[in-house]
Each structure stands twice: as structure tokens, then as C-alpha cells.
Amino acid sequence: MTIESMGxxxxxxxxVLSLSDGGQRNAAxxxxxxxxxxxxxxxxxxxxxxxxxARKNNMTQSLQDRLRxxxxxxxxxxxxxxxxxxxxxxxxxxxxxxxxxNGLQMQQVSxxxxxxxxxxESRPNVTADxxxxxxxxxxxxxxxxxxxxxRTNTAIANALRGAIxxxxxxxxxxxxxxxxxxxxxxxxMQARGLLDVLIPRGGAGLIxxxxxxxxxxxxxxxxxxCHAYIDSAADLLMALNIVxxxxxxxxxxxxxxxxxxxxxxxxxxxxxxxxxxLASYPVExxxxxxxxxxxxxxxxxxxxWSTEYGELILSIKIVQNLSEALAHIARYSTKHSECIVTNxxxxxxxFSKEVDAAAVYVNASTRFTDGGEFGFGAEIxxxxxxxxxxxxxxxxHLTSYKYFIFGSGQIR
Amino acid sequence: MTIESMGxxxxxxxxVLSLSDGGQRNAAxxxxxxxxxxxxxxxxxxxxxxxxxARKNNMTQSLQDRLRxxxxxxxxxxxxxxxxxxxxxxxxxxxxxxxxxNGLQMQQVSxxxxxxxxxxESRPNVTADxxxxxxxxxxxxxxxxxxxxxRTNTAIANALRGAIxxxxxxxxxxxxxxxxxxxxxxxxMQARGLLDVLIPRGGAGLIxxxxxxxxxxxxxxxxxxCHAYIDSAADLLMALNIVxxxxxxxxxxxxxxxxxxxxxxxxxxxxxxxxxxLASYPVExxxxxxxxxxxxxxxxxxxxWSTEYGELILSIKIVQNLSEALAHIARYSTKHSECIVTNxxxxxxxFSKEVDAAAVYVNASTRFTDGGEFGFGAEIxxxxxxxxxxxxxxxxHLTSYKYFIFGSGQIR
Numbered sequence: 108m109t110i111e112s113m114g115x116x117x118x119x120x121x122x123v124l125s126l127s128d129g130g131q132r133n134a135a136x137x138x139x140x141x142x143x144x145x146x147x148x149x150x151x152x153x154x155x156x157x158x159x160x161a162r163k164n165n166m167t168q169s170l171q172d173r174l175r176x177x178x179x180x181x182x183x184x185x186x187x188x189x190x191x192x193x194x195x196x197x198x199x200x201x202x203x204x205x206x207x208x209n210g211l212q213m214q215q216v217s218x219x220x221x222x223x224x225x226x227x228e229s230r231p232n233v234t235a236d237x238x239x240x241x242x243x244x245x246x247x248x249x250x251x252x253x254x255x256x257x258r259t260n261t262a263i264a265n266a267l268r269g270a271i272x273x274x275x276x277x278x279x280x281x282x283x284x285x286x287x288x289x290x291x292x293x294x295x296m297q298a299r300g301l302l303d304v305l306i307p308r309g310g311a312g313l314i315x316x317x318x319x320x321x322x323x324x325x326x327x328x329x330x331x332x333c334h335a336y337i338d339s340a341a342d343l344l345m346a347l348n349i350v351x352x353x354x355x356x357x358x359x360x361x362x363x364x365x366x367x368x369x370x371x372x373x374x375x376x377x378x379x380x381x382x383x384x385l386a387s388y389p390v391e392x393x394x395x396x397x398x399x400x401x402x403x404x405x406x407x408x409x410x411x412w413s414t415e416y417g418e419l420i421l422s423i424k425i426v427q428n429l430s431e432a433l434a435h436i437a438r439y440s441t442k443h444s445e446c447i448v449t450n451x452x453x454x455x456x457x458f459s460k461e462v463d464a465a466a467v468y469v470n471a472s473t474r475f476t477d478g479g480e481f482g483f484g485a486e487i488x489x490x491x492x493x494x495x496x497x498x499x500x501x502x503x504h505l506t507s508y509k510y511f512i513f514g515s516g517q518i519r
Numbered sequence: 520m521t522i523e524s525m526g527x528x529x530x531x532x533x534x535v536l537s538l539s540d541g542g543q544r545n546a547a548x549x550x551x552x553x554x555x556x557x558x559x560x561x562x563x564x565x566x567x568x569x570x571x572x573a574r575k576n577n578m579t580q581s582l583q584d585r586l587r588x589x590x591x592x593x594x595x596x597x598x599x600x601x602x603x604x605x606x607x608x609x610x611x612x613x614x615x616x617x618x619x620x621n622g623l624q625m626q627q628v629s630x631x632x633x634x635x636x637x638x639x640e641s642r643p644n645v646t647a648d649x650x651x652x653x654x655x656x657x658x659x660x661x662x663x664x665x666x667x668x669x670r671t672n673t674a675i676a677n678a679l680r681g682a683i684x685x686x687x688x689x690x691x692x693x694x695x696x697x698x699x700x701x702x703x704x705x706x707x708m709q710a711r712g713l714l715d716v717l718i719p720r721g722g723a724g725l726i727x728x729x730x731x732x733x734x735x736x737x738x739x740x741x742x743x744x745c746h747a748y749i750d751s752a753a754d755l756l757m758a759l760n761i762v763x764x765x766x767x768x769x770x771x772x773x774x775x776x777x778x779x780x781x782x783x784x785x786x787x788x789x790x791x792x793x794x795x796x797l798a799s800y801p802v803e804x805x806x807x808x809x810x811x812x813x814x815x816x817x818x819x820x821x822x823x824w825s826t827e828y829g830e831l832i833l834s835i836k837i838v839q840n841l842s843e844a845l846a847h848i849a850r851y852s853t854k855h856s857e858c859i860v861t862n863x864x865x866x867x868x869x870f871s872k873e874v875d876a877a878a879v880y881v882n883a884s885t886r887f888t889d890g891g892e893f894g895f896g897a898e899i900x901x902x903x904x905x906x907x908x909x910x911x912x913x914x915x916h917l918t919s920y921k922y923f924i925f926g927s928g929q930i931r
Contacts, residue, residue: 122849126873207894211883220905221875299730303905318711322731324739324906345928352930437534459923461538463633471623471926480931481922482619493632493715493919494736495907507905510893511871514883516757518764519892 110294113249113282114301117222120277121247125219127276129196135242135280136192138270143185143235146266151176153262154231161255169359173229174256184235184263187485191239194484197502198245204510212513217506219245221303224295225487226251226317228309231259238267238281240487244505247280249302251295254287261285296321303507306500308488311415326495328488331361331443332415333473336432336458338449339372345470346377346448347384350421352472353446355388359417361489362444362476366412366422368432369398374425378402381423390419397425412439429454433461440464443491444473465491465498522706525661525694526713529634532691533659537631539688541608547654547692548604550682555597555647558678563588565674566643573667581771585641586668596647596675599897603651606896609914610657616922624925629918631657633715636707637899638663638729640721643671650679650693652899656917659692661714663707666699673697708733715919718912720900723827738907740900743773743855744827745885748844748870750861751784757882758789758860759796762833765858765884767800771829773901774856774888778824778834780844781810786837790814793835802831809837824851841866845873852876855903856885877903877910 124132143150154176161171197217204214223246227233234250241248252260264283272278284291296305296317304324307317314329335353337346353364369377374397382392382402392404393411402423411422412435426432436445446468447458455469466476476498478486483501490496496504536544555562566588573583609629616626635658639645646662653660664672676695684690696703708717708729716736719729726741747765749758765776781789786809794804794814804816805823814835823834824847838844848857858880859870867881878888888910890898895913902908908916 122875125875205894207892211887213893218875319734324737324904326906327736342928348928348930356931455925463534463537463630464921466922466924468924469926471924471929472931474931475623475924475929476922480619481625482617492736494738497919498922507909509876510878510888510910512878512880512883512887513867514881516754516760517883517887518760519768519884519886 108285110284110291110298111301113284114222114298116279117247117249117282118301120279121219121221123277124242124245124247124280127245129198131274131276132243132245133192134274135271135276136188136239138274139239139242139267140185140188140192142266142270143181143188143263146262147178147181150181150259150262150266151178153258157256157258166255170229174231174259176231176259180232184232187232187236188239191243191485191502194243194502197243197506202508209517210515211517214511215508216511217508220505220507222247222249222301223505224249224251224298224302224305224323226292226295226305226307226309226313228253228313229256231256231263233308234260234263234283235267236485237487238264240485240502240505242271242280244502246505249282249284249295251284251292252287257285257287293320296323298323306488326488326490326500327492328490328500329361330415330441330491331363332365332413332439332441333362333444333446334366334368334436334440335364335446335448335473336368336426336429336436337370337373337377338429338447338451338454339370340451340454341373341448342450343373343377343380347380349446349448349470349472350381351384353474354385354390354421355419356474358419361415362473363417364421364473365414365416366424366439368424368426368435371397371425371427374398374401378423385421388419390421392421392423394423395425398423415441429457433458436462441491443489444468444476446471446473465489520697522696522703522710523713525696526634526710528691529659529661529694530713532689533631533633535689536654536657536659536692539657541610543686543688544655544657545604546686547683547688548600548651550686551651551654551679552597552600552604554678554682555593555600555675558674559590559593562593562671562674562678563590565670569668569670578667582641586643586671588643588671592644596644599644599648600651603655603897603914606655606914609655609918614920621929622927623929626923627920628923629920632917632919634659634661634713635917636661636663636710636714636717636735638704638707638717638719638721638725640665640725641668643668643675645720646672646675646695647679648897649899650676652897652914652917654683654692656914658917661694661696661707663696663704664699669697669699705732708735710735718900738900738902738912739904740902740912741773742827742853742903743775744777744825744851744853745774745856745858746778746780746848746852747776747858747860747885748780748841748848749782749785749789750841750859750863750866751782752863752866753785753860754862755785755789755792759792761858761860761882761884762793763796765886766797766802766833767831768886770831773827774885775829776833776885777826777828778836778851780836780838780847783809783837783839786810786813790835797833800831802833805832805834807836810835827853841869845870848874853903855901856880856888858883858885877901
């Protein structure tokens with residue numbers, strides 16, 4: 108099916124969905140969770156075919172891991188859908204309003220965005236997550252996953268579509284693009300008048316392609332070159348814990364740490380302990396000249412400061428003061444999550460105010476930038492631009508609003 | 520100067536501006552208003568040069584009218600800046616937050632977008648309005664106006680820049696692109712990493728060019744094919760007043776009416792009166808066959824239903840019921856402003872709920888969709904997409920937010 112005809116179907120489904128009530132949408136989510144359970148054998152069999160193909164194509168182990176579903180992972184997807192169902196309805200909320208001097212009664216009310224497109228890479232759980240988040244927020248969704256997961260995604264999408272139809276909502280609330288060519292991705296990026304927003308989820312190359320080629324509105328997600336600045340007034344044990352956690356607990360994610368900036372006053376005390384703490388993983392240290400002398404590792408190149416490693420590599424730079432740390436962050440930050448460790452009140456406040464990022468932490472790990480951790484229930488991505496929504500994108504960020512204006516014949 | 524170097528200057532200015540307090544920004548606005556007064560002779564002289572050039576190039580009278588400044592119009596610009604100064608500071612507002620179960624204290628706080636680009640056509644007052652709105656909201660702005668107004672825009676921008684510098688803020692908070700070629704517009708659309716948002720203000724061609732070519736985030740503004748549905752339970756005198764006002768009070772603007780849908784039950788009573796009421800302007804009526812028989816005019820073609828006339832032309836269609844009206848609106852609306860005139864509660868509620876538009880009116884003119892009328896003080900445009908902000912864009916819509924997270928060593 109062409110993207111255009113999918114878009115037209117999605118628009119029709121979105122219209123029906125926009126008139127549904129929260130109870131009906133929750134019933135659909137309940138049915139969707141059950142359908143994953145009932146369809147588990149099918150889904151796992153399809154996943155096994157994708158994995159066989161992946162092995163034949165010599166896919167790396169880490170990509171195979173992302174692609175792989177297990178009964179536990181299917182249970183997690185199911186639990187994720189149930190959790191989304193349990194969230195508060197984001198629609199129909201009165202966000203503002205009042206009576207104008209001429210007597211017009213205005214209400215600003217949350218409504219769905221309409222049709223959401225999601226382009227994503229190998230993880231098949233995105234199919235279930237994105238479908239559930241969009242359905243809960245009253246949006247029809249067009250999902251375009253990667254070629255390597257097409258059988259798994261198709262099995263999941265079919266199960267979900269059946270469940271949606273079973274509760275009397277249009278199955279086209281959730282559609283999966285079966286054509287995984289570049290052309291289908293491009294058509295989705297340029298589906299003007301059909302998509303209200305396109306959300307890319309994946310690596311830097313995907314994001315770049317989408318922002319440069321899309322003519323539909325895009326919420327950019329992704330890159331996180333996150334920093335921790337260890338101030339002269341830092342509690343060094345706390346700093347060790349935070350750096351270890353932010354770097355090592357899940358190095359592949361965007362809220363993981365890439366660079367530590369250490370105040371010169373505490374560098375001699377801090378860096379040898381840091382090197383010792385990270386040696387067991389082991390974390391490769393890429394250091395400027397001064398840091399190298401204190402903790403070993405390899406010399407950092409200019410590229411290191413702007414690289415999102417996504418693995419157990421940490422770049423380290425010594426700075427003379429907070430201003431130098433702020434300047435480095437202003438230059439290299441992707442405006443995702445930034446952290447200061449300090450017990451100095453003025454330094455904490457200045458860092459918070461001056462750093463331009465979605466999330467600015469004082470004395471806490473950057474790993475908390477996450478929809479679940481922020482109390483949003485679940486997330487469809489983490490926005491690194493400033494338009495619409497910034498940081499974790501939860502249900503409320505999948506809504507727009509409209510103004511209801513009740514008059515009695517007012518003219519202007 | 521290249522767009523890139525302007526963008527880098529704007530980023531620096533935005534950084535300073537993001538640390539300014541509201542008092543300092545208000546002082547700049549006060550100085551900007553004064554500078555327009557002091558520079559009035561210069562500005563009017565520059566405008567006279569632009570107008571001479573326009574006459575030489577046989578610019579239409581209506582475009583010359585848009586381009587023309589008078590002492591009164593300069594006073595209006597000055598007053599506009601003062602009004603923006605008097606608005607509440609949109610920055611530093613705590614929009615949400617709370618304490619997470621792990622003790623993290625989160626605050627979601629409004630911050631500037633950063634660098635805003637505005638591409639606009641002939642009206643030179645946009646230079647002053649956009650500069651003032653952006654400065655008040657802590658954003659640096661890059662303005663790219665039309666070739667025909669370049670001398671006027673330069674004189675205005677220079678006056679404003681001088682005023683900003685005089686209060687100790689960077690004059691590059693406001694920059695005007697002097698190169699009015701297509702290339703400069705394209706460079707602005709693709710200034711990735713330099714612009715946080717681009718707002719096009721102008722005709723359909725400009726908007727189309729921007730959304731298809733931009734790789735920076737865009738807020739789409741513009742087209743308004745607005746409808747009024749005259750229900751069978753309408754107060755017909757009220758309907759006449761609303762249609763007359765919405766069509767005739769300022770036909771060139773986007774919230775003006777283009778199409779009237781009349782319920783067949785009241786069409787015989789309503790349409791002859793409507794034709795009589797609009798004859799004095801005169802308004803050209805483009806009617807479907809049934810309406811033509813009742814009120815005269817010319818036959819409407821298929822194109823009429825999707826045309827934003829921007830002048831004294833009104834298309835008229837007779838519908839059998841509310842459902843047919845809703846279907847017509849769903850097909851042809853640009854989702855700007857839509858209106859029902861009725862005294863039937865259920866019809867009013869159904870129309871409000873089902874119509875997908877930024878502003879849905881019951882018994883009031885569509886002409887109220889405006890930042891000033893909505894109580895936003897002023898507007899930088901009216902958004903017709905659903906992302907970020909919908910409808911009139913006021914100061915609050917020129918902000919993003921960031922999360923401050925205060926911890927005591929939390930790790931995940």
C-alpha cells in the first residue's frame with residue numbers, strides 16, 4: 108500500500124479516534140495487551156525468522172540482541188501497554204481560558220495531534236510502545252520500522268490491529284509500513300497534509316536524514332553528549348558514584364555520560380580514584396594532557412569532545428573553573444542532560460541557570476532523563492530540540508489543543 | 520554578512536539575553552520605542568525611497584499600501600513595542616514539577632527558544648513587532664524581510680539595534696538580513712544548529728517554500744479557509760451580522776470568512792437577506808446551484824471551496840444538515856477558524872467537538888482569532904499546524920522550557 112493511501116486511512120481513523128472517549132481507548136489498550144499474550148507464539152516465531160535472517164547477514168551481536176524477543180520481553184511490552192492504559196487521559200483537559208471583556212468565553216482544551224508517524228530502527232518493542240502511546244492520546248499512528256525486524260513488527264502490528272478492531276475502533280489507528288525501502292521512509296517524511304508530526308527514533312544518521320528531508324513537522328530526538336562537571340566544592344565520593352552510574356549503568360542510551368569536566372583543584376584527588384573505580388568495567392579513558400598525567404588512559408583528540416560514544420569510553424578534561432566548564436558545555440553539549448556535582452550553592456545555581464539543556468542536574472545522575480523517571484508513565488522519545496516539547500516525550504506531548512469560543516453574536 | 524556569521528552572532532546574543540532579567544529587557548523595549556520616535560524622520564525618508572522604487576516597478580496599489588509608513592503607523596509601531604513591554608515576563612515561570620519518589624526535586628521552568636528566524640513579506644511593521652516580541656521573550660531574532668522594503672526595514676532595525684546597545688544588551692539581539700535574494704532565504708531555512716525556530720509570515724507561496732525546504736524547526740502560519748455554518752436553529756439576524764463582519768471587516772486577513780454553509784431549512788429565508796446585506800460592499804457571491812437560485816451571484820467551481828480569496832468574494836453552499844456541513848469543513852478547512860451560528864445546544868456542542876481547527880466559534884465572528892483579542896498582548900503569527908503552538912502565537916509561545924533537577928547524590 109502506498110504511504111498516501113495509508114495516510115488517508117490514518118486520517119479517517121484519527122477522526123474516529125478523536126471522538127472516542129477515554130474508556131473506549133482504555134478498552135482498546137486492554138485488548139492490545141491481551142492480544143500480545145494470545146499472539147506470543149506467532150510473534151516469537153516471526154522474530155525467530157528475522158533472527159535467522161540476521162545471522163545469515165552477519166548482523167552484529169549487539170544488533171541481534173536489540174532485535175531479539177523472548178517471552179520475558181513480550182511480557183514487558185504487554186506490561187508497558189497496561190501501564191499506559193492506567194495513565195490519566197491526556198485529552199479534553201482544560202489548559203486555560205477565561206471570559207474576554209466582550210463576553211466571549213474561551214476554553215483552551217487538549218486534543219490529539221492527529222496522525223503521528225514514527226520511523227524507528229531495530230527494536231521491535233517500539234511497535235507496541237508507540238502504538239499504545241498514540242492510541243491512548245487519540246492519535247492514529249503510522250509505524251515504519253527497519254527491514255531487519257519486519258516479520259516481528261508485522262506480527263505485533265497485526266495482533267494490535269485485531270485487538271483495536273475487536274473493541275469497535277478502526278484497525279487503521281495502527282498501521283505498519285510493510286515496504287521498508289528508503290523510498291517509503293522518504294514518502295513518510297514528505298506526506299504533507301497527511302502527517303501531523305513525524306518522530307524519528309534511532310541513530311544520528313536517521314535523525315539527520317529526517318530533519319533534512321522532511322517537509323512534515325518533526326520532533327527531533329536523539330543525540331546526547333552529556334557532561335558531568337566535578338566542581339572544586341564537590342563531594343568526591345558522590346561524584347564517583349554519579350560518574351560511574353551515568354557512564355556505566357547503560358552506556359548505549361542517550362542520557363549516558365560521555366565527558367567529565369574536573370575542576371583543577373580536585374583533579375589530583377579525584378581522577379586516580381575515578382580511574383580505579385572504572386577499571387573493573389573496563390572504561391576506556393580519553394584524557395586531555397593534564398588529566399592523562401593523573402589517571403592514565405589515552406590522549407583525547409578534538410573529535411572526542413563532540414562524540415556520543417554509546418559505549419564504555421569516557422572523555423576527561425580538566426578545567427580551571429566553572430566558567431571554563433560552562434564554555435565547554437555550551438560548545439559541545441547536544442542540550443540533552445548536563446550535571447554538576449557541587450556543594451557550593453552559588454555554583455549550583457549558576458550552572459542550572461546558564462546551561463542550555465533539556466535537563467540540568469545538580470548532584471544527580473544524568474540517567475534520570477527518562478519519561479518513566481520523570482513521572483510521565485512512558486515515553487515515545489527524548490526531544491533534543493526546543494520546539495513543542497523538550498526532554499522526555501510522554502502522553503501529554505502527543506497532544507495539541509484547540510480553542511472553544513462560545514459567544515452570543517459578538518462581532519469585531 | 521553571511522547567514523552563518525549572523526547565526527553565530529545571534530547565538531552569542533541569545534546567550535547573553537537568556538541571562539538578562541525582565542527589567543533589563545523592558546528597559547531595552549522602552550529604548551526601542553523611543554528610538555522609533557527619534558528616528559522617525561529617517562525611517563519615513565527610507566520608506567519614501569522604497570515607495571519611489573515601488574512606483575517605478577509598477578507595484579500594485581494594495582502592495583504599496585502595505586509598504587507605506589506614515590507618522591501614524593510609526594506611532595502604532597512604537598505603541599506596539601510599549602504594549603509588549605507592559606506584558607508579563609514569559610520567562611522563568613515554573614510550569615510544573617514536584618518531588619520524585621527518590622527525592623529528586625524537579626522544576627519545569629520556561630526559557631527562551633534561543634534564536635528565532637522570521638521570513639516576512641512587505642509590511643515593515645513586522646520588523647518592529649517581531650523584534651519586540653523576541654526581545655521580550657529573551658530570544659535573539661534574525662529578520663529577513665522583502666526586497667521592496669529593504670530600506671525601510673534597515674532604518675527600523677538600525678534604530679532598534681542602537682537602542683538595545685544603549686541599555687547594555689548586545690545589538691545582535693536583533694539582526695536584519697540585508698541580502699534579500701532567494702539564496703539568503705534558503706540559507707536561513709537550512710541554518711541547522713543556528714536557528715531554534717523559523718517562522719514564515721506571508722502568502723501561501725512563501726509558507727510552501729519554507730516547509731518544503733527548511734531543515735530547521737518551523738512554525739507554519741498562514742492560510743485560513745474559514746467557514747460559517749448557519750444552522751437550521753440559527754438566529755438569522757445574528758448570522759447576518761456575523762457573516763458580514765467575518766467577510767467584510769478586513770477581507771485580506773487569514774481569519775476572514777471564505778465560505779458560508781447554509782442549512783437548507785433556513786436558506787430561503789436567509790440567503791436573500793444575506794445577498795441584500797452584502798450588496799453594498801459589494802461582495803461577489805459564488806454559489807452552488809441551490810444557493811444561486813435563492814441569492815443570485817455566479818456559479819461556484821470546485822476550486823472555490825478550497826480558495827482563500829483574501830478579498831470581497833464569498834462562496835455559498837447549501838447543506839442538508841450538520842453532518843454535511845461537518846464533512847465539507849473536514850475536507851476543505853485549513854484548520855484555522857470555524858464558526859457555527861445556532862441556538863441548538865446539541866448542534867453547538869457537536870460542532871465544537873468535531874471540527875478540527877485552532878479556534879471553533881459558536882455564535883461569534885471568526886475575526887476574533889488574533890493574539891490581541893485572545894489576550895496575548897500581541898502576536899508573531901497564527902499557527903495552522905498542531906505542533907508547539909496552535910492559533911495566535913504570543914509571547915508565551917516564543918518560549919521553551921527546561922527541567923531543573925536538584926538531587927543529593929541520586930543514581931539510577
